[in-house]
Amino acid sequence: MASKKQESAEVDEKFLTCAICMLHFRDPRILPCLHTFCKQCLQEWATKQQPLECPTCHKRVSLSEQSVGRLMSNYYVNKLLDFAAVKKGAEPGVPCQVCEGKEGGSRVWCVQCAVLLCESCTNTHRKFPAMRGHQIVTKENLEASEGVPSNFQRKAFCPKHEQQVLSFYCEPCQTLVCVDCTVVDHRRSDQHNPVDIVAVAERKKQDLQELLLKVEPREKVVRATLSKVETEILELPTMAEAAIEKATEYFDELIALIQDRKEEVVKEIGSSLKRVGACLDTQKEAMEFELTGLIMASEFCKQALEHRSDVHVIEVEGQVRQRVEELLTTPTDLTARPSHVVFSEGTAVEELRDAVGQAGFVQVKVKVDASKCSLDIKPVVVECRNVSLFSTIDRNGRLCSVPKDDITALLTDPLGRAVPTQLQQKGKGLWEISYTPEVTGNHRLEVKVNGMSVAGSPYDVIVEIRDTPVLTIGGEGGGEVELSCPSDVAVDMDGNIAVLEAGNRRVQIVDSMTGQSLRCFLLDGEDSFGIDTDSSGQFLVTSENMFSAGKQAVFVYSKEGKLTRTVKPDCLQHATGVAVLKDGRMVVADNRQMSCLLLQHDGSHIRDIGKGQLQNPWFIAVDESRDLLFVTDTAAHKVFVFDLEGKLKFSFGKFGESDGEFNRPSGMTLDPAGSIIVADLNNRRLQEFRPDGTYLRTVAAVQAGSPAGIAMTPDGHIAVACFSGHCVELYRYM
Template sequence: MASKMKEFTEFNEQFLTCPVCMLHFRDPRVLPCLHTFCRECLQEWTTKQQPLECPTCRTQVSLPDQGVDGLRTNFFVNNLLDFVAAKKGAEPGVPCQVCKGNMEGSKSWCADCAILMCESCNLVHRQLPFSKDHEVISEETLKAEKDVRKVYGKQHCDKHKKYELEFYCESCKALVCTACTVVDHRPGKDHNPIEITPAAQKKKESLQALLQDIDPRLREIQASVKEFERKISNLAPSKEVATDQAKSYFRQIIGLLQKREREILSQIDEQSRADGKALQTKKEAIEFELAGLTSAQTFCQQAVEHGSEVHILEVGNQVQTRVETLLAKQLDLESDWSEFQFVENTAVTDFQKQVRDLGGVKTNFKVFLKPAVQGFPCFANLLTRSTEGRSCITNSEAITTNMNDPSGKNVPTKLQMKSDGVLEITYIPKATGNHRLEVKVNSQQVPGSPFDVQVHGKDAPAFTIGQMGNRVEELDGPLGVAVNKDGNIAVVERVSKRVKIFDAKTGQSLCSFPIESDCPFGIAVDSNERVFVTSFGENYGIRRYSKEGKLLNTFKSGCMKNTLGVAVLQDGRMVVADREQKSCLLLQPDGSLIREIGKGQLQSPAFVSVDESRDMMFVTDIEAHKVFVFDLDGNQTFTFGTKGQNEGELKTPIGLTLDQTGNIIVVNNDGGRIQMFGPDGTFIRTVATVKGGSPYGITLTPDGYIAVACYTGQCVKFYRYN
């Protein structure tokens, strides 16, 4: 369009034609999306469609209070239409627009009035007081002129008709006349009218800068269009190649199956012939014996019934010997043949499952299932990035999902586009057991679909890291657990005397490093990912490590005796529970004591957690079966907990942590109940119950799981929290 603005020869009818009525624009109005239409066309369009959408690009339009009349007039198009009319008027046979005659004579164009005049009318026009100063262009100039700006008329103020628009109010962003600068736009704090020329030049420069930004973006989009065109052109041959490969692949498999079928049928045929021959031979042998015995029977019967005494005595001994011989003969009258049958070494149903893995269509779509827990929002991620790292799907309309629970009942799913080409599938299962999730892109199953999703009950861990879990990573006596800013899980192991850091999403070990102490216990990670580990016994103290495991500092002041749980504040201060001192110690970043907290109140402090927004610290007491709450000045604010195994009661409370709203999460070492209490200690609910494993430290992960270090279970269990 920029080139069209420069040269009239590049204008065409399409540029001056309304896309709705397909006629030259009549009172053209421009929409916010910069598409122009006739005022009447837009008014008619609004009666058919609400909310209004641009007829060209479908961008939704919010009309001003005045409706279509409040839209800006496209003066540029109006001037172009006038220019086209003026150029045509300079051609032979066009009448004067004033007197309607003088078709053959030369004509002139009044840029201010936008009319074509013959010489006579032009002479009168120049003598009239109101038009004597108008810009009049001769026919020769008009024919030679290509720059539309040379025939622009003067624009007059809508309010003060006789005054030209000569100023621009920067405050109101409006063109005004001289009278307006005196009445409505008087210079001052609310108005700043400046001459139109410098204002236009300034705006022109900003638009030129925008044009420079448009060019690379246009090239990028054009390149993208070409890439799409290339891929579309490659679609048919790619389909043909893939089809040929698939047909060849399955023809080979069919060939193998047919060959195996022939082999089996041949074996059946050969076995049948062999068995038939053996049976026939045995049958003939038995028939031979049958014939002999039948003959002897007949002879003997004839002798008994019809023979004389002499005849009987004469042949009797011979008959008797023959019959006794035949009767005494051992015959194999049983058939040792059993009917042969075809054996399905692989059941059809099993083979049907295997057939699903016979080949496939390689796509850029992958589904990652996350652990699912009954009654909680659960997730699966559909990765839609191309090999170049760009998203293959820009909206979720191309994706369809369907989930069924073990009974076949549908489980509603929701889709949401995330960043980096990831689509999140959300569902809330109401039943436990194996669910089936089907995912399709453009009506085609993604690889692996339908997926088996195992939904656990809330008391069962969603997943586990360690020997008792389904993620094979060795742990040996885990006591403390913490989470870093990346959501990775740091675990301190008492027996192995080391720290291991895991990727909480995959369960894979990221790194590990040894602890220079015989009895490590508590762990914390600060905002710089430095790891703090407490220990008791002969080599007690607090050790600070880099995230790579390098020992940075060892804090071992005289105020420490038996350090257990630890928390690190944003400013580097530390709070540590000391079981032998029966108190908590607030320490400077260099390990020096600020104050002792809870002395005389705590009996056996174990783990601590700090809510810096309220300047409060929470500590579990395993002998008092309570949680004590202090401010950082050392004052006790309240306690909560009653000894017992019921809901809301505490029995040897051990690990604790806080959620973002200040709720307190506590796990009982005795019984394994994980409970949530409000910021004031009021019982809210039981989250889950750890079955065995001796739970100790706990932490809350960014994606809503409670990680529990199980000392004797040699693992870290993850339970769904929210």
């Protein structure tokens, strides 16, 4: 589409120039890609190349030399060419294009004939009857109009009836026709329907307007992106210089480290040389002193034996013996001393070469678009480590890597004080922004990439009291996301929460981030109590039938909720909590037998754990890294800790409501560091203990009633099954 500038009085020469011959267009024709070239140029081009490739956009077009003539003429370019000719013709000295005379006076332009006429030829032109309707444009007409006049265009004539203007459109044939054609070749019938060209043109204009509305948004995006790309091209040398500078600094630092190490080693060799030399000199001096004494004693003995009399031998033998014994009882240490100073490579050159090969790498990255970056702020709790997830996204909407130094995150509390933040990369384009606010209230988090604020920044961060659940799932009922008497929870392999509902006799899988129900499946047992997942993602559910010991079982369900097998150990009497080991073995609490049962994958009995020590075991947790089993006992108001061989290691807790005390401890889970989190049923709270059972803190006061089973989600929340509250509450832990 032509711009305003192209319709101005000063027509852009480039717009009127054919890209093939580099001259003004001669009979301009439009290719399907909407680029325009001279008809003759296209005919010549078609003889050289098939399929023809547009010289401008390289789109391929199947076009023969003959079919060039059937391409549409570019009327708009013709109009501009005519206008340019008229502008030039208005200048003095331009010859008439009919008589070729250069007599004085201005020239006029016949729009239909597309020629410049002098005054004499104009008068003659008007006398011909066939030309009386031709539009004549004078110099005064041009000066009176701004730009190209709207009516300044050649009339289109019928190729069959050359004196007739194309004024009708045959819709079935989709062809422009003249009035003669409507009588001869396109008479109105079932095959032809010629209509006035004005009505059709109006409809086509509306179609073009709709197309324009579709094109303009894309054009705007492409234009803006092109501007960014052009800016990036200009910035590229600067960025390369910065990268070279950074790489130079990095490798200079490595070289400096190597050089410093070299100097340290050379200095150490010199020090070792002095130390070993002094040691050897001392040893040498002692040996020489001893050797002198031994030689003298040896020579004295030889002389006495060879040259002394018996009397003299008897007299000196005692003195010689004393000296020899003295030399032999205090000998010089002849043990080998360090006598070589050598250099050992430590890290072999080949290994170091491999390591150096990994030192620094060049990445060609798509530039991050701050307007497309996103921040996911999760519920925030005071005095706890909270995490917001930040995604760096390029202009194509894809996650992209950026240097850590390019991202800044500033959190301020309600008084405007800065709260320390930490930034950690979790994957390509994925970052964790962590912080521990010390006060409640509305905080502000400002995030920037390359100094530009990301979309939505600064963000409002509402910090709530520690006992406020960050998410409450459910409410009494049997519908989707409704719960009835949830007794236990587990976290599946996807990080979702599996809720065991004793009231609805089902397991419902919910999203730990949103609380939305994902799926559910019905249970086969009665009075289900505990749930856990094995290493393959299957769910194990205990069934405690209080009226029949023969129906105790552990039901195993697939990830989709299909019952895969039923384990019915003969030794099981009243199953409560369950925990699955990595090798498939399981531990089941049995409060009728007042012990825990370690079972094989098939349910065969391995051993009892805690018999004679436990009174009413409920929930259990296993720390396989330390070979420990943790059991809550609601009757003893304690947590017992055994090894998997059944030996009691220690216990902690007692009845009460003070810190570290329990009133019926229930659910239990372990954090990655080995700390123990215990739900306190009647005190309605969560308490954290160190791995040795020492009280650490109260994590939260549970808002809903009867906290039972608990589990820790991958993002550091504790999910609490609230039995009488008919919900699951999530509390911030890490």
